[in-house]
Amino acid sequence: MNYPGGVRKSDKNSLKEIHCQNRGMSLEAEINDSNDYYRSIDKAFIYKKPTPIQITKVDYPSRDKALIKEAFFTIPSTTDYNGLYEGKYIDFEAKETRNKTSFPLHNIHPHQITHLKNIHLHGGISFLIVRFTTLDETYLLPTKDFLEFLESDTRKSIPHSFFQEKAYLIKDTYRPRIDYLKVVDSLLEVYQ
Amino acid sequence: MNYPGGVRKSDKNSLKEIHCQNRGMSLEAEINDSNDYYRSIDKAFIYKKPTPIQITKVDYPSRDKALIKEAFFTIPSTTDYNGLYEGKYIDFEAKETRNKTSFPLHNIHPHQITHLKNIHLHGGISFLIVRFTTLDETYLLPTKDFLEFLESDTRKSIPHSFFQEKAYLIKDTYRPRIDYLKVVDSLLEVYQ
Numbered sequence: 001m002n003y004p005g006g007v008r009k010s011d012k013n014s015l016k017e018i019h020c021q022n023r024g025m026s027l028e029a030e031i032n033d034s035n036d037y038y039r040s041i042d043k044a045f046i047y048k049k050p051t052p053i054q055i056t057k058v059d060y061p062s063r064d065k066a067l068i069k070e071a072f073f074t075i076p077s078t079t080d081y082n083g084l085y086e087g088k089y090i091d092f093e094a095k096e097t098r099n100k101t102s103f104p105l106h107n108i109h110p111h112q113i114t115h116l117k118n119i120h121l122h123g124g125i126s127f128l129i130v131r132f133t134t135l136d137e138t139y140l141l142p143t144k145d146f147l148e149f150l151e152s153d154t155r156k157s158i159p160h161s162f163f164q165e166k167a168y169l170i171k172d173t174y175r176p177r178i179d180y181l182k183v184v185d186s187l188l189e190v191y192q
Numbered sequence: 193m194n195y196p197g198g199v200r201k202s203d204k205n206s207l208k209e210i211h212c213q214n215r216g217m218s219l220e221a222e223i224n225d226s227n228d229y230y231r232s233i234d235k236a237f238i239y240k241k242p243t244p245i246q247i248t249k250v251d252y253p254s255r256d257k258a259l260i261k262e263a264f265f266t267i268p269s270t271t272d273y274n275g276l277y278e279g280k281y282i283d284f285e286a287k288e289t290r291n292k293t294s295f296p297l298h299n300i301h302p303h304q305i306t307h308l309k310n311i312h313l314h315g316g317i318s319f320l321i322v323r324f325t326t327l328d329e330t331y332l333l334p335t336k337d338f339l340e341f342l343e344s345d346t347r348k349s350i351p352h353s354f355f356q357e358k359a360y361l362i363k364d365t366y367r368p369r370i371d372y373l374k375v376v377d378s379l380l381e382v383y384q
Binding site for chain 2: 039042045047049050051052053055066067068069070071072073076077078082083084086087088089091115118119122123124
């Protein structure tokens with residue numbers, strides 16, 4: 001028998017997942033978890049990129065061991081996540097905010113915006129995932145709508161009402177935790 | 193007037209590039225350089241992923257500065273390069289060998305092989321770029337042919353003759369330094 005959200009009663013992990021859902025798990029952890037799930041069912045191959053750093057000192061305690069002794073975080077030139085779904089190139093950045101009324105734009109670097117735009121203009125699917133943690137709402141904002149806001153508005157944050165109007169609310173599910181590809185499905189229908 | 197390889201005489205960098213070409217530049221540097229070039233002409237958006245590391249100690253010398261004091265290199269779960277070209281998802285790993293007769297397979301991690309296979313099976317374009325540095329030959333080996341070798345052969349290295357027979361030789365050009373997308377163009381023709 002199939003339960004809503006595709007969770008089978010026999011699934012030994014389902015109960016645990018229902019209880020833990022959205023309790024203190026970061027957006028990043030939930031996306032990584034969802035990507036693991038998508039891979040496990042052969043649905044999509046989307047990964048978080050490693051954090052970009054500049055290494056300035058390395059020690060070699062033994063011949064084939066390298067230990068980084070000094071490094072700095074550097075500004076990413078692209079987004080955090082990319083991969084393949086339904087033969088399409090997928091690319092997105094994910095951010096959380098504790099703000100209730102708007103999403104501050106300083107969260108997104110200018111070259112990340114350029115990157116999202118390039119992907120959008122060249123046949124890829126790019127977007128932002130933004131979580132308003134206090135409101136417990138997670139939205140997928142397509143790059144097209146994000147750019148329209150930037151071009152028509154000079155404010156330094158995107159109002160929550162803009163998300164309500166233009167973005168897609170990603171519903172909580174059991175598995176994957178955050179089923180953003182369901183929204184991508186509807187984007188693919190629009191674009192094709 | 194157009195010179196072979198599309199280099200114009202008026203191009204102030206061309207002479208320098210001709211002289212420096214393939215003189216001590218690593219395959220990685222040449223690919224990064226080519227990807228920069230592809231981006232600059234709006235042709236493709238392909239990036240090298242940051243090196244995956246596990247951070248174990250971080251110092252905060254000031255409020256908004258973080259200094260990594262200890263970290264380790266970790267095994268990558270995917271390949272080094274991915275991105276978007278002609279609406280297609282592109283994914284590859286690049287390796288150099290000083291061997292003249294074969295390419296040792298221990299250069300590629302098992303989960304990288306799995307990843308290349310997944311991309312190939314789900315509508316992406318994935319491949320290896322292998323440079324025989326001593327022979328000054330650089331090949332693009334499509335995942336399909338790479339997998340055929342792995343399935344039909346138990347040797348721990350791929351003979352140079354296999355590359356000559358199955359892979360595509362990437363010709364040296366002035367700009368980009370290594371025009372691997374030219375080979376991808378012919379792959380796209382085959383697959384479509």
